[in-house]
Amino acid sequence: MASATFLSTLSLANKNYLLLTPTHAYAKGYTNNFRVSNLPSIVVRKEGSVRSQGFVAMQEKGGSTLSDDSRTKTPHVLTVAGSDSGAGAGIQADLKACAARRVYCSTVITALTAQNTVGVQGVSNVPEDFVAQQLKSVLSDMQVDVVKTGMLPSVGIVKTLCKTLREFPVHALVVDPVMVSTSGDVLAGPSILSTFLEELLPMADIITPNLKEASALLNGMQLETVDDMRSAARLLHNMGPKNVLVKGGDLPDSSDAVDILYNGHNFYELRSPRIRTRNSHGTGCSLASSIAAEVAKGYPMLSAVKVAKRFVETALDYSKEIDIGNGPQGPFDHLLRLKSHSQACHRQQPFDPSDLFLYAVTDSRMNKRWGRSIIDAVKAAIDGGATIIQLREKDAETKDFMESAKACLRICHLHGVPLLINDRVDVAIACDADGVHVGQSDMPARVARTLLGPEKIIGVSCKTPEQAEQAWVDGADYIGCGGVYPTNTKENNITVGLNGLKTVCMASKLPVVAIGGIGVSNARAVMEICASNLKGVAVVSALFDRECVQTETRKLHEVLLGSNIGST
Ligand SMILES: Nc1ncnc2c1ncn2[C@@H]1O[C@H](COP(=O)(O)OP(=O)(O)O)[C@@H](O)[C@H]1O
Ligand SMILES: Cc1ncc(COP(=O)(O)O)c(N)n1
Numbered sequence: 253m254a255s256a257t258f259l260s261t262l263s264l265a266n267k268n269y270l271l272l273t274p275t276h277a278y279a280k281g282y283t284n285n286f287r288v289s290n291l292p293s294i295v296v297r298k299e300g301s302v303r304s305q306g307f308v309a310m311q312e313k314g315g316s317t318l319s320d321d322s323r324t325k326t327p328h329v330l331t332v333a334g335s336d337s338g339a340g341a342g343i344q345a346d347l348k349a350c351a352a353r354r355v356y357c358s359t360v361i362t363a364l365t366a367q368n369t370v371g372v373q374g375v376s377n378v379p380e381d382f383v384a385q386q387l388k389s390v391l392s393d394m395q396v397d398v399v400k401t402g403m404l405p406s407v408g409i410v411k412t413l414c415k416t417l418r419e420f421p422v423h424a425l426v427v428d429p430v431m432v433s434t435s436g437d438v439l440a441g442p443s444i445l446s447t448f449l450e451e452l453l454p455m456a457d458i459i460t461p462n463l464k465e466a467s468a469l470l471n472g473m474q475l476e477t478v479d480d481m482r483s484a485a486r487l488l489h490n491m492g493p494k495n496v497l498v499k500g501g502d503l504p505d506s507s508d509a510v511d512i513l514y515n516g517h518n519f520y521e522l523r524s525p526r527i528r529t530r531n532s533h534g535t536g537c538s539l540a541s542s543i544a545a546e547v548a549k550g551y552p553m554l555s556a557v558k559v560a561k562r563f564v565e566t567a568l569d570y571s572k573e574i575d576i577g578n579g580p581q582g583p584f585d586h587l588l589r590l591k592s593h594s595q596a597c598h599r600q601q602p603f604d605p606s607d608l609f610l611y612a613v614t615d616s617r618m619n620k621r622w623g624r625s626i627i628d629a630v631k632a633a634i635d636g637g638a639t640i641i642q643l644r645e646k647d648a649e650t651k652d653f654m655e656s657a658k659a660c661l662r663i664c665h666l667h668g669v670p671l672l673i674n675d676r677v678d679v680a681i682a683c684d685a686d687g688v689h690v691g692q693s694d695m696p697a698r699v700a701r702t703l704l705g706p707e708k709i710i711g712v713s714c715k716t717p718e719q720a721e722q723a724w725v726d727g728a729d730y731i732g733c734g735g736v737y738p739t740n741t742k743e744n745n746i747t748v749g750l751n752g753l754k755t756v757c758m759a760s761k762l763p764v765v766a767i768g769g770i771g772v773s774n775a776r777a778v779m780e781i782c783a784s785n786l787k788g789v790a791v792v793s794a795l796f797d798r799e800c801v802q803t804e805t806r807k808l809h810e811v812l813l814g815s816n817i818g819s820t
């Protein structure tokens with residue numbers, strides 16, 4: 253704390269507060285570590301501007317040092333905007349953009365629109381006193397860092413917002429001056445202009461007009477070139493906002509998407525390749541929300557705008573082929589999740605423990621020794637009756653591994669066989685494999701689960717009941733227990749034996765697959781330990797360190813069928 257320069261201290265409701273500027277608090281990273289309150293009563297007027305800026309107050313509990321405070325501040329954006337029933341723009345886009353940027357987003361709805369990819373079929377404004385009530389509900393309780401505005405359809409709503417912001421100052425205000433939808437429908441008429449210009453713009457940390465909106469704010473000024481955008485940014489800056497971002501998504505004849513940011517001192521020309529896509533409805537709302545999200549995390553404005561623009565560009569590129577609605581402008585996928593699901597030839601089935609029955613684990617060295625590709629090895633194992641495949645590629649280059657994994661995935665899915673990746677969660681995500689298998693010294697299953705999501709299969713190697721319990725707690729789907737017998741595949745691997753296997757099976761709440769030195773000659777003995785959750789055997793050398801993988805797999809399959817394994 254010694255490095256912080258506090259402006260003053262004061263006592264409120266018998267609690268000590270230390271006051272410092274928001275910039276200072278953010279720069280020092282305190283807002284991430286301490287409870288931060290917005291104190292409405294403490295307002296400083298900036299010289300030469302009607303903008304009032306709140307101070308961030310850090311609450312010192314019971315006289316103890318600030319670092320004792322265990323509450324962590326969650327970055328929080330409040331969006332004040334209209335609802336889009338088609339969910340491409342407005343409140344819905346804001347929620348998705350903030351979720352994608354990992355910031356909490358609360359919502360004050362100013363209007364309902366009946367809207368789709370064709371256009372806006374109807375608008376119903378929320379009464380201004382109810383907008384006021386929503387604002388008060390959120391701002392009086394939650395610690396909002398940044399307010400972002402979108403559709404503000406009436407003078408009354410703009411005035412209500414400005415009044416409430418003076419009462420409850422926040423760290424930053426992002427104003428997206430939404431007026432006309434891309435479809436050409438009016439969302440906020442010219443009647444709001446004077447209040448907007450006189451009251452709201454001077455309070456803004458950044459305004460983000462598109463070309464049409466910049467023109468409307470500047471009395472119809474023509475904007476056709478990047479130079480025009482610069483002039484517009486300068487003129488708009490004179491109206492009071494700290495930063496102006498003139499967006500050039502609609503700039504005619506431009507192969508790039510060019511935006512101009514002006515902060516009163518410098519111009520920044522932000523360029524990205526123009527994505528050829530129909531799915532660009534809601535780009536403006538999403539950009540403004542993403543800027544708000546980055547500012548809420550504590551980033552300076554230039555970084556926030558750059559990250560937000562990169563986010564929109566990435567999402568637009570990812571969403572080029574998604575197909576929603578019949579109109580000219582479709583929504584895009586903020587969370588970058590829809591494409592792989594809708595386009596995948598295979599929809600993943602929920603994990604079925606009986607898939608562990610004959611579990612084939614590939615080994616790059618063995619394949620090399622026998623002169624076969626990983627793809628040929630996987631094909632042969634499936635033809636022989638393997639019920640699940642794990643790719644265990646310790647030597648392959650990542651790029652090659654990914655390519656082979658994708659090819660193997662296609663083969664596995666044609667046969668309804670799940671494909672797991674050993675250890676490499678990144679590769680599993682990149683090729684959308686069915687899951688991963690991790691060892692005790694690999695990425696913890698809980699972390700892998702967070703990265704992979706709830707539907708993927710996660711297996712964990714366990715030798716002890718404690719490890720089996722932890723795998724369950726960590727959200728794994730099955731455990732691999734071994735080595736049951738000595739094996740050459742893993743150096744220095746402790747052998748647990750049939751007794752060790754049995755002990756782990758008894759303790760495990762998860763299905764178990766036995767591994768380590770198992771083959772045709774001893775698979776039956778493994779099965780005969782008769783644990784109801786022992787669902788199969790996992791095999792490396794007995795399948796892949798042989799001349800004919802298919803024959804060996806078939807033989808093992810027959811042995812397993814003759815046993816009682818998987819029958820419970
Ligand atoms: N086709 C595109 N490819 C890449 N970026 C785009 C494209 N269209 C818009 N953008 C970017 O999306 C953001 C929103 O811009 P714009 O579409 O002009 O705003 P609005 O949605 O308010 O009309 C800007 O950063 C702009 O450069
Ligand atoms: C409720 C609402 N708010 C904002 C927009 C503007 O979005 P865009 O300019 O991207 O079409 C919209 N169409 N609907």
Ligand SMILES: [Mg+2]
Nearest residue numbers: 434501535536
């Ligand atoms: Mg647009």
